[in-house]
Amino acid sequence: MNDLRTISIPKITDDEKFEFLCRDIYRNDTTYELVELNGRRGQSQQGVDIFAREATSGNWIGIQCKCRASGIQLTKADIQTEVNKAKGFNPSIHTLFIYTSCERDVKVQEIVRNINTANYLKFVVEIKFWNDIEEALKENQNYSIYYRYYNKFFTDNLTLGHAVSKLFNLDLCFNDQFDTHYELMLGKIPNYQNNHHTNANYYRGTYFFVNLTQNLSETFTVPCYDSDLIEVFPNRIDRHRICNWLNELGSIDDFISSEASSHRFSMTSEQRAEFMNDE
Structure with missing residues (x-):
């Protein structure tokens, strides 16, 4: 510090x-x-x-x-x-x-x-x-x-227009049984206009995911849909689970500023079957 x-x-x-x-x-x-x-x-x-x-x-x-x-x-x-x-x-x-x-x-x-x-x-x-x-x-x-x-x-990074992010672990499960582990970064690019970076302002007011496990990234807005995360999570069932987990957070901003660094999300076999049939 x-x-x-x-x-x-x-x-x-x-x-x-x-x-x-x-x-x-x-x-x-x-x-x-x-x-x-x-x-x-x-x-x-x-x-x-x-x-x-x-x-x-x-x-x-x-x-x-x-x-x-x-x-x-x-x-x-x-x-x-x-x-x-x-x-x-x-x-x-x-x-x-x-x-x-x-x-x-x-x-x-x-x-x-x-x-x-x-x-x-x-x-x-x-x-x-x-x-x-x-x-x-x-x-x-x-x-x-x-x-x-x-x-x-303290000077707030969001007030200055700086992106803020949170590094965390996410374990995906089926029926509460561990299935897949991801090491991720979830962040926010605040809606703050900076005339020195005109082209980059296109991304203001969005969130971003970094999939450190597979070295992939993507920006998105809320509410988030599966199609918003195709580039960052190629596996469609993982993408669907992560999108559901994300939308259940309530406030992404509060999550980014929270202290917990390990999280889990579980889907039932019935939910998985329903998703696969819809696809």
Whole structure:
């Protein structure tokens, strides 16, 4: 991905969205497992908004989220209150992470150090500021999370008129029994006029299939018919199945932007016989 280290990420000011962001960062970290929100709003949470378990040690951790739209820093009383609540969390936690949307602050760090130095807790307290969240979001492994929460700040390829596509596997079946495997690319050429490429504008507003298995390609519009895919899928029963699969997607655009990369489509023996008889 692009180097995002010098980009300032706008702070989240909504409490619930801030919790979801913290949860998603931990869910994307293979160091942890069983990452969940703790109950729902209004319930007693024992100072823990999110809990998770360290995958290797089995130790439980708690995460307390403090979204401060005003930017006012956490006080000693704020932190101590959450620490005291966390003592009652079951099972006992090994570490309490306090996440705040405030900027890193030396006084708050000192408060947390003093709490840990007092040595009266059965768990360690760590403070994480917005600076730490920014650093986490800018890691390559968290790009999908970054995009999910801040996609409106990204330049859209479709807006620019660039084609977008999805690489995926498609297994064709009869009666749910595997028959044929294809490695494919399905994409869209947006309807965006670019006067520098007048001749190519003929293809604007269309979709394209690339059959990587057989090194073939074709453009088409929706709804798609078997006859639109003759060049890309020479085998007529495969072409018919793929066309049916395509039309059942609902939204090709949503499919292109989805994360799943392996798909299946099955036809019954009766449907196959009916198709062959019609031919």
